[in-house]
Amino acid sequence: MTTIPANLSRDEIQARLRATVATEGWDAAWKTGLTPWDVGNSQPPLRDILTSGRVNFPTEGTALVPGCGTGYDAVAIATELGLHTIGVDISATSLVASNAYKHEVGVKNVKFKAGDFFTMEGDFDLIYDYLFFVAISPEMRPAWGEQMAKLVKPGGYLICLVYPMDPPVDYGPPYYVRPNHVLEVLGEGWEKLVDEVPENSLEAHKGRESLLVLKRS
Numbered sequence: 001m002t003t004i005p006a007n008l009s010r011d012e013i014q015a016r017l018r019a020t021v022a023t024e025g026w027d028a029a030w031k032t033g034l035t036p037w038d039v040g041n042s043q044p045p046l047r048d049i050l051t052s053g054r055v056n057f058p059t060e061g062t063a064l065v066p067g068c069g070t071g072y073d074a075v076a077i078a079t080e081l082g083l084h085t086i087g088v089d090i091s092a093t094s095l096v097a098s099n100a101y102k103h104e105v106g107v108k109n110v111k112f113k114a115g116d117f118f119t120m121e122g123d124f125d126l127i128y129d130y131l132f133f134v135a136i137s138p139e140m141r142p143a144w145g146e147q148m149a150k151l152v153k154p155g156g157y158l159i160c161l162v163y164p165m166d167p168p169v170d171y172g173p174p175y176y177v178r179p180n181h182v183l184e185v186l187g188e189g190w191e192k193l194v195d196e197v198p199e200n201s202l203e204a205h206k207g208r209e210s211l212l213v214l215k216r217s
């Protein structure tokens with residue numbers, strides 16, 4: 001595995017990530033250690049909403065985390081709700097990181113698989129998206145909405161932590177995003193339970209993220 005030079009700025013790393021994903025795909029980014037989004041822990045707004053008791057999330061069944069990366073959030077869902085949780089990532093190389101993390105934390109009800117979200121089949125009680133919607137090109141967003149409608153079972157939940165809500169850009173990843181972009185492609189058939197700026201965000205995320213929780217009709 002090659003590594004990126006240590007003296008690169010954050011912007012240079014993001015530019016390299018974009019170029020690598022565009023030309024060689026996500027697995028090449030993982031192989032070269034271009035994973036600047038990886039902060040080593042699960043997201044505070046996810047942990048808060050899972051443990052707050054504000055939403056009657058299922059505690060039996062199966063959850064999916066598409067584009068799961070190292071899998072911190074998948075592990076948080078498995079741990080907090082007790083759901084059998086599947087983290088799927090298109091990069092086979094990412095499985096080295098996610099399986100190492102799974103063994104480090106010793107959580108049994110989580111499984112990591114290589115696969116493409118857009119060709120998946122299944123029937124999930126809960127799906128969680130963080131940094132996946134913004135990782136795919138905007139042309140794929142309608143297909144993302146259709147897949148979510150297929151994969152979340154009636155009565156199931158979709159949690160989207162919408163980030164980074166930065167000024168508009170016409171490139172990515174991450175691509176420009178606002179909560180409405182997510183709601184537009186989901187269309188009808190979803191009840192909005194939560195749509196708010198989280199109280200508790202990572203320092204670097206403050207003022208740049210929003211939490212949506214939707215229930216499938």
Ligand SMILES: C[S@@+](CC[C@H](N)C(=O)[O-])C[C@H]1O[C@@H](n2cnc3c(N)ncnc32)[C@H](O)[C@@H]1O
Nearest residue numbers: 026037067068069089090091116117130131135
């Ligand atoms: C910006 S990273 C976010 C990773 C993770 N959600 C996290 O927060 O650590 C986006 C991830 O989506 C994965 N990915 C991209 N396209 C995908 C697809 N079609 N299906 C599944 N995973 C995909 C990439 O390999 C990458 O690991």
